[in-house]
Amino acid sequence: MNAELITIGDEILIGQVVDTNSAYLATELNKLGISVIQITSVADKRESIIKAFDDAALRAELIISTGGLGPTSDDITKPALADYFGSKLVTVPAVIEQIESLLASRGVVVNERNKKQAELPDNCEILRNTAGTAQGMWFKKEGRVFISLPGVPYEMKAIFREEIEPRLRQRFTLPTIRHTTVLTHGVPESEMATVINDWENSLPGNIKLAYLPSPGLLRLRLTGKTTGDAEALTIAMDAEVVKLKSIIGKHIFGYNDDKLEVIIGKLLKENNLSLSLAESCTGGMISLLITSVPGSSAYYKGGIVAYSNDVKTTDLSVSPYTILMNGAVSQAVVEQMAEGIRNRYQSEFAIAVSGIAGPTGGTPEKPVGTTWIAVASKKRIISRVHNFGEERGRNMQKAAIAALFMLREEIMDCL
Amino acid sequence: MNAELITIGDEILIGQVVDTNSAYLATELNKLGISVIQITSVADKRESIIKAFDDAALRAELIISTGGLGPTSDDITKPALADYFGSKLVTVPAVIEQIESLLASRGVVVNERNKKQAELPDNCEILRNTAGTAQGMWFKKEGRVFISLPGVPYEMKAIFREEIEPRLRQRFTLPTIRHTTVLTHGVPESEMATVINDWENSLPGNIKLAYLPSPGLLRLRLTGKTTGDAEALTIAMDAEVVKLKSIIGKHIFGYNDDKLEVIIGKLLKENNLSLSLAESCTGGMISLLITSVPGSSAYYKGGIVAYSNDVKTTDLSVSPYTILMNGAVSQAVVEQMAEGIRNRYQSEFAIAVSGIAGPTGGTPEKPVGTTWIAVASKKRIISRVHNFGEERGRNMQKAAIAALFMLREEIMDCL
Numbered sequence: 076m077n078a079e080l081i082t083i084g085d086e087i088l089i090g091q092v093v094d095t096n097s098a099y100l101a102t103e104l105n106k107l108g109i110s111v112i113q114i115t116s117v118a119d120k121r122e123s124i125i126k127a128f129d130d131a132a133l134r135a136e137l138i139i140s141t142g143g144l145g146p147t148s149d150d151i152t153k154p155a156l157a158d159y160f161g162s163k164l165v166t167v168p169a170v171i172e173q174i175e176s177l178l179a180s181r182g183v184v185v186n187e188r189n190k191k192q193a194e195l196p197d198n199c200e201i202l203r204n205t206a207g208t209a210q211g212m213w214f215k216k217e218g219r220v221f222i223s224l225p226g227v228p229y230e231m232k233a234i235f236r237e238e239i240e241p242r243l244r245q246r247f248t249l250p251t252i253r254h255t256t257v258l259t260h261g262v263p264e265s266e267m268a269t270v271i272n273d274w275e276n277s278l279p280g281n282i283k284l285a286y287l288p289s290p291g292l293l294r295l296r297l298t299g300k301t302t303g304d305a306e307a308l309t310i311a312m313d314a315e316v317v318k319l320k321s322i323i324g325k326h327i328f329g330y331n332d333d334k335l336e337v338i339i340g341k342l343l344k345e346n347n348l349s350l351s352l353a354e355s356c357t358g359g360m361i362s363l364l365i366t367s368v369p370g371s372s373a374y375y376k377g378g379i380v381a382y383s384n385d386v387k388t389t390d391l392s393v394s395p396y397t398i399l400m401n402g403a404v405s406q407a408v409v410e411q412m413a414e415g416i417r418n419r420y421q422s423e424f425a426i427a428v429s430g431i432a433g434p435t436g437g438t439p440e441k442p443v444g445t446t447w448i449a450v451a452s453k454k455r456i457i458s459r460v461h462n463f464g465e466e467r468g469r470n471m472q473k474a475a476i477a478a479l480f481m482l483r484e485e486i487m488d489c490l
Numbered sequence: 491m492n493a494e495l496i497t498i499g500d501e502i503l504i505g506q507v508v509d510t511n512s513a514y515l516a517t518e519l520n521k522l523g524i525s526v527i528q529i530t531s532v533a534d535k536r537e538s539i540i541k542a543f544d545d546a547a548l549r550a551e552l553i554i555s556t557g558g559l560g561p562t563s564d565d566i567t568k569p570a571l572a573d574y575f576g577s578k579l580v581t582v583p584a585v586i587e588q589i590e591s592l593l594a595s596r597g598v599v600v601n602e603r604n605k606k607q608a609e610l611p612d613n614c615e616i617l618r619n620t621a622g623t624a625q626g627m628w629f630k631k632e633g634r635v636f637i638s639l640p641g642v643p644y645e646m647k648a649i650f651r652e653e654i655e656p657r658l659r660q661r662f663t664l665p666t667i668r669h670t671t672v673l674t675h676g677v678p679e680s681e682m683a684t685v686i687n688d689w690e691n692s693l694p695g696n697i698k699l700a701y702l703p704s705p706g707l708l709r710l711r712l713t714g715k716t717t718g719d720a721e722a723l724t725i726a727m728d729a730e731v732v733k734l735k736s737i738i739g740k741h742i743f744g745y746n747d748d749k750l751e752v753i754i755g756k757l758l759k760e761n762n763l764s765l766s767l768a769e770s771c772t773g774g775m776i777s778l779l780i781t782s783v784p785g786s787s788a789y790y791k792g793g794i795v796a797y798s799n800d801v802k803t804t805d806l807s808v809s810p811y812t813i814l815m816n817g818a819v820s821q822a823v824v825e826q827m828a829e830g831i832r833n834r835y836q837s838e839f840a841i842a843v844s845g846i847a848g849p850t851g852g853t854p855e856k857p858v859g860t861t862w863i864a865v866a867s868k869k870r871i872i873s874r875v876h877n878f879g880e881e882r883g884r885n886m887q888k889a890a891i892a893a894l895f896m897l898r899e900e901i902m903d904c905l
Binding site for chain 2: 130
C-alpha cells in the first residue's frame with residue numbers, strides 16, 4: 076500500500092515552521108508496511124489543497140493531510156474538504172461536549188470560535204482528538220482513503236495513535252517492510268562505503284542499503300520488503316547485519332532508534348555507576364541530553380555550567396594559576412574541571428568540556444571551534460582536543476556528541 | 491517570481507530525517523521576494539525525480555532540489571539530471587583540485603569515490619561548495635532555472651549564500667514581499683482571534699495575517715506583497731503594527747526573528763546585570779538557551795543542574811528539612827534554590843526550576859508535569875506553579891519558556 080502526505084500551511088512555505096509532522100507520520104506508516112512515496116507542502120489556498128489531493132490520489136491509495144484546521148480565519152481547509160467530498164458542514168453535539176470538557180479541564184471557557192471546531196463534514200468518520208479541539212476526519216472517495224489531521228504535532232500524534240493506526244491494521248492487508256539501522260561512529264561516509272563495498276554489492280534484491288550521516292555518527296539503514304514470508308525476511312536481514320558486524324563491529328555502537336544518551340544511561344544504571352558534568356562551551360547541552368532520558372536521576376548526580384572563570388575556580392577547584400598560564404580552553408584546565416566535579420558530586424565518572432564556541436574569542440593558536448574534552452574516572456583522567464569548525468550551534472553539538480562517545484569508551488574500559 | 495523546492499531522499503520518506511533544508515531555503519527565498527508555492531519530497535528514484543521536476547516546471551520559474559548528491563551508491567540524482575538536461579557527465583579538473591585541498595585541510599586522502607564528485611554535467615554552471623565535496627549545479631531549460639544542491643544542511647546553506655543569492659539578485663527583477671511577525675505571550679490563539687478580530691478584518695487586501703502558535707507563545711505574522719511601491723508597503727505594514735500594538739501592546743515581547751533568550755540577553759547586558767541558574771527538571775535546557783546566544787558569557791555566570799537532593803542541599807543551600815517537609819518539587823524548595831544560586835554566583839538575577847518531568851514520579855497531589863519556577867532578584871523572590879502536562883520533552887520545554895518569561899518580567903520590573 077502506498078501513501079502520500081500533504082502538509083497544508085503558508086508557515087511551511089515561508090520557512091517559519093519546519094515540517095516535523097511528515098517525518099512522524101512517515102515513520103509510523105513505514106512500521107505498518109505502508110510506503111510513503113511523496114510528501115507535498117502546499118499553501119492555505121483552496122485550489123492548491125484540492126490540486127494536491129487530486130494529484131496524490133493518482134499515485135497513492137492513502138492520503139493524509141495535516142494542518143489548516145485551527146480555529147482562526149487563516150484556515151480554509153475544512154470548507155474545501157467538505158466541497159471536495161461532496162458533504163456539508165454540520166455541528167456535531169458530541170464534539171461540542173468534548174471540547175467543553177477539554178477546555179474546562181484547562182480552566183478555559185468555550186467561545187464561538189471553539190464551537191466552530193465542532194462543525195464537521197457530514198460524510199466523514201470523526202477521528203477523536205483527546206488533546207485539542209480540532210478533530211481528525213476519515214473520508215472515502217473512489218477507492219482512496221483521505222485523512223485530514225490538525226497540524227499541532229502532539230494532537231496529530233495522539234489522533235494517529237488512538238484512531239488511525241488501529242483502523243489501518245483492521246481494514247487493510249499490509250505487506251511487510253522492515254528497517255534495521257546500524258549506528259556507527261568513527262568512520263566517515265566515503266571511507267565506510269569503500270570498506271563495506273563487497274558486502275553491499277552482495278545484498279539480496281529485496282534488501283536496500285542507505286547511508287545516513289549526521290554530526291559525529293553515520294547510520295547504515297537496511298530496508299527489506301516482502302509480500303510473502305515475513306519471517307524469512309527477518310532472518311535474511313539479521314544475517315546481513317551479522318555479516319556487517321564481522322566487518323565493522325568495533326565501530327557499531329547501537330541499532331535502530333538507540334540513542335547514545337540512552338545507551339550510556341543503561342551502562343551506568345546496570346553497573347550502578349554515576350555521572351556528573353562540568354560544561355563550559357556546551358552550555359548545558361550534555362546535561363540536557365543526559366536528562367532527556369526518563370529515569371536519568373538514578374545515575375546523574377548533576378552538573379555545573381561553568382561559564383565564568385570564577386565558577387571554574389570556586390566550584391570546580393580549578394587553580395587560578397593554571398587558568399592564567401594556559402587559558403580556560405586548555406588540557407590542564409579541562410582535566411581539573413573533570414576531576415573537580417567528580418570529587419564535588421562524588422560520582423564514578425565525570426565529563427568536562429571547555430572550548431571556544433564562537434563566533435568571537437578565537438586566536439591564531441586557538442581558533443573558534445577549539446574544544447578540550449576530559450573524562451575522569453576512578454582510574455584516570457583522559458583528555459582530547461578537537462576542532463569542530465566555526466559554526467557555534469554545530470560545534471556545541473559536535474562537542475557534546477564527542478564527549479558522550481569518550482565517556483562510553485571509558486565506561487566500557489572500566490567494566 | 492514563484493519557486494518550488496524538491497527534496498530528494500528515501501530518508502525523508504521513511505521519516506528518519508526531518509526536512510529542515512526546505513525551511514531554510516523558503517525563508518531565504520521569501521526575503522528575496524520569491525514565493526515558494528510548493529515543497530515536494532520524493533524518493534531516490536530516477537522516474538520520481540524527473541516527474542517532480544516536470545510537475546514543478548508547470549507551476550514555477552525557479553526549481554531548487556536538495557539531496558541525492560552524496561558519494562555513496564544510493565545516490566542517483568546526478569546521472570538523472572544529466573539526462574534530463576541533455577548533458578553528459580565530465581570530470582572537471584578544477585573541482586578535483588578543490589576537493590583535494592578541502593580534504594587535505596581535514597587530513598583526509600582523496601579516494602575514488604571523492605573523485606567521482608568532480609564528474610559534473612557539461613552544460614551547468616557549477617556552484618562551488620567550499621564546505622564539502624558535492625558541488626551545486628545551475629541549469630536552464632525552457633525559460634526555467636533548475637538548481638541542484640547537496641542535502642547536507644551546512645553545505646547547502648553555504649552554496650546558497652555564496653553562489654545562489656548573488657546570482658538571483660543580479661539576474662531577476664523581483665517583487666517586494668515583506669513579513670513582519672509580532673511575538674506575543676499570554677493570550678491563547680482563539681482568544682487572540684476574538685480580541686483582534688476587527689483589526690484583522692480591516693487589513694488592506696495586499697496584507698495577510700497568520701497565527702503561528704508554539705509552546706508558550708503565539709506569533710502573528712503579517713505578509714505584504716507589492717509589485718509597485720515598496721516604501722508604501724513598508725509604511726502600510728508599519729501602520730498596521732502600530733494599530734495592533736495599541737490593542738495588545740502589553741502581550742507583545744518582540745518582533746520577527748527576535749528570540750526570547752536574545753531579548754533577555756540584551757536586557758541584562760545593556761543594564762550590566764548578570765544571571766545564574768539552578769535547574770532540576772529542565773536538566774540544562776534553560777542554560778542551553780541562554781548560552782546559545784553569542785556573547786552570553788558577558789552576563790551568564792553559570793548554572794547548576796541539581797538533579798539529586800544532595801546537590802540541592804550542598805550547592806544550593808536548600809535545607810534538608812524543607813525537602814523532607816515539602817518534597818523537592820515545592821514552593822519552599824524552589825525559592826531556596828533560586829536564592830541559593832543567586833548568592834553562590836553573586837548574580838543580580840537567578841532562576842530556579844523544580845518539577846516532575848515524568849513519565850514516573852507523579853502522585854495524586856503532584857501529578858507529572860507539576861513544575862515550580864522561582865525568580866530571585868535583589869528585591870524579592872517570586873514563584874509560580876504550573877502544570878505542563880504529561881509529555882516529558884514538551885513539559886521541559888514549556889517550563890524553560892515560562893521561566894524565561896518570568897525572568898523577563900522581573901528584570902523589567904526592576905529597571
